[in-house]
Structure formats: structure tokens, C-alpha cells
Amino acid sequence: MTRYAYFGGAIVPIEEAKVSIMTHGLNYGTGCFEGIRAYWNDKEEQLYIFRPAEHYERLLRSCRIIRISLPHSVEELVTITVDLLRQEGFREDSYVRPLAYKSSLGIGVRLHGIEDSLAIFALPFGKYIESEEGARACVSSWRRMDDNMAPARAKLTGIYVNSALAKSEAMENGFDEAIVLNQDGHVSEGSAENLFIVRDGILVTPPVTDNILEGITRATVIEIARERFGIPVTERTIDRSELYVADECFFCGTGVQIVAIGEIDRRPVGTGKMGPITRKLRDFYFSLVRGNEPKYQHWCTPVYRK
Numbered sequence: 001m002t003r004y005a006y007f008g009g010a011i012v013p014i015e016e017a018k019v020s021i022m023t024h025g026l027n028y029g030t031g032c033f034e035g036i037r038a039y040w041n042d043k044e045e046q047l048y049i050f051r052p053a054e055h056y057e058r059l060l061r062s063c064r065i066i067r068i069s070l071p072h073s074v075e076e077l078v079t080i081t082v083d084l085l086r087q088e089g090f091r092e093d094s095y096v097r098p099l100a101y102k103s104s105l106g107i108g109v110r111l112h113g114i115e116d117s118l119a120i121f122a123l124p125f126g127k128y129i130e131s132e133e134g135a136r137a138c139v140s141s142w143r144r145m146d147d148n149m150a151p152a153r154a155k156l157t158g159i160y161v162n163s164a165l166a167k168s169e170a171m172e173n174g175f176d177e178a179i180v181l182n183q184d185g186h187v188s189e190g191s192a193e194n195l196f197i198v199r200d201g202i203l204v205t206p207p208v209t210d211n212i213l214e215g216i217t218r219a220t221v222i223e224i225a226r227e228r229f230g231i232p233v234t235e236r237t238i239d240r241s242e243l244y245v246a247d248e249c250f251f252c253g254t255g256v257q258i259v260a261i262g263e264i265d266r267r268p269v270g271t272g273k274m275g276p277i278t279r280k281l282r283d284f285y286f287s288l289v290r291g292n293e294p295k296y297q298h299w300c301t302p303v304y305r306k
Contacts, residue, residue, distance in 0.1 A: 029158020134262025
């Protein structure tokens with residue numbers, strides 16, 4: 001249960017972290033955010049935040065795009081997050097939501113001349129998709145936002161209406177998740193996740209120029225695939241029909257973590273179950289985020305003092 005938030009420059013009871021209905025960010029979607037996971041290691045009795053510096057670097061890049069100025073460095077933002085989680089006292093897997101937003105009160109759509117604010121809260125968090133070993137996905141009728149419309153490489157609050165439309169369409173049609181194409185008809189990503197396919201032992205993912213979020217979990221998967229397992233990785237445009245002939249396919253992201261896709265548009269992916277490359281990457285990922293892999297320990301920031 002969430003008890004605290006960073007709001008108004010201090011950690012306060014969650015009941016005090018409120019905004020007016022006149023807030024610019026609420027009315028116009030003028031904000032950006034991050035999703036950061038923290039993992040509980042029961043053996044060490046430690047909560048590890050996974051790659052918080054990289055997440056806050058991306059938040060500040062998103063802020064530049066939407067013209068939000070925050071008075072904090074990456075290091076200061078990480079410290080605030082550690083302090084918040086320490087005060088919450090979570091002893092389970094958790095999720096942190098930093099939110100930077102235009103906070104002036106009133107009417108008028110623009111980005112300049114508007115006050116900026118930052119809020120951060122956290123909550124216990126488990127699975128994002130229940131069917132992690134064989135999710136059912138469909139290609140959405142909704143297209144991903146184009147970079148010259150509203151850039152997907154920034155986690156802008158307003159853009160996620162696009163994701164919500166795709167997700168609800170998929171779920172209300174009996175699927176677990178949506179796969180969204182870009183304006184050229186090529187595979188972009190899931191509603192809120194990056195996507196990989198496996199073909200002939202090669203891991204393939206869309207390039208950052210195909211209107212995807214430059215995912216931190218995506219970057220993690222690419223690095224461990226190449227360095228830890230020697231799996232070749234290619235970043236290139238993916239056609240829709242390649243989804244139907246892939247040997248394996250999976251979603252990845254901070255929220256979703258790594259979820260195997262067992263079916264796309266009612267066609268089985270490979271055997272219809274989690275493939276060997278997906279399983280290998282997934283098992284190792286869940287080990288490293290809990291601080292169990294010494295080579296990657298620098299990605300894990302401990303919350304509790306020993």
C-alpha cells in the first residue's frame with residue numbers, strides 16, 4: 001500500500017499529494033513519466049532498484065522534448081527515490097512512478113511560460129500480463145504515433161491515449177496485448193512494451209527510428225544476449241508477416257518485464273509456448289535484477305543500509 005509521495009519538493013503523506021482539476025498537465029496531457037522497478041531479494045533482505053540512473057536520464061530527455069525544466073540532477077533523483085522507498089519500507093517487488101508535468105492552473109494549450117513540477121510515488125507491483133509464458137497478442141487497428149506528431153521516444157503522458165486505445169481493443173477482443181504498427185505499416189512495439197522476434201537463432205527488434213520508445217529493458221536484453229549468451233542481435237525494420245513466421249517472439253519493458261508471446265492474430269508463434277532463447281534471456285534477467293549476477297551488480301541500487 002502506498003503511504004508516501006515526493007510532492008512539492010518533499011516526501012509527504014500520499015493524501016497530501018494532490019493536484020487541482022485546473023492543472024495544465026491534467027487538461028492537456030503535458031507531462032512525461034518513467035516506470036522503474038525495484039526487486040526484493042529475500043536471501044539478502046534487500047530491495048534493489050533496477051537501473052534508476054538510466055531511467056532518470058531518459059526522464060530528463062523527455063523533459064527536454066516537452067520543455068519541462070527540473071531542478072534536479074540524475075544523482076539527486078536517484079537519492080530521492082531511494083529515500084522514498086526506504087520510508088515506504090517495502091519488502092516485495094515494487095514499481096516507482098516519477099511524473100514531471102506542467103503544473104500551472106488555467107486554460108491555454110502551449111508549452112512555454114508554464115510552471116513545472118515533479119511527483120514520485122511507489123507501490124507494490126507484480127505481473128503486468130498474467131500469461132507470461134505464452135501471451136495472446138493481436139495486431140492493432142491503431143497505428144503508433146509518428147515522431148513528427150508526438151515523439152514516442154519520449155514517455156509523454158498525452159501519447160499514452162494511443163496505447164490505451166490499442167490495449168483496450170486487444171483485451172476486449174480476447175487478447176492479452178496489442179502489437180502496434182507504425183505509419184509505414186511496419187512493426188513498432190506493443191501498447192507499452194518493446195518487442196523482439198527470433199528467426200533462425202537471430203534476435204531481431206525494430207530500430208529506434210521506427211517510432212519506438214528507447215527502452216531500458218530493451219537495451220538490457222540486447223546487452224545480455226550478445227555478451228552473456230553470444231546471441232546475434234539485429235535492429236531492423238520488421239514486416240507484419242514476419243510475426244507469423246517467427247520462431248519466437250516476446251515483449252519486454254520495465255512493467256511487463258519479459259513476456260513470451262505464444263500467439264499472434266490467432267496464429268501460434270513457433271510451438272505456441274515460450275521458446276528456448278526467450279526462456280534463457282528471461283531466467284537470466286530475473287536473476288540479475290535481484291542483484292544475483294556480480295557482473296551486472298552496478299545496475300542494481302540497494303535501498304536499505306546494511
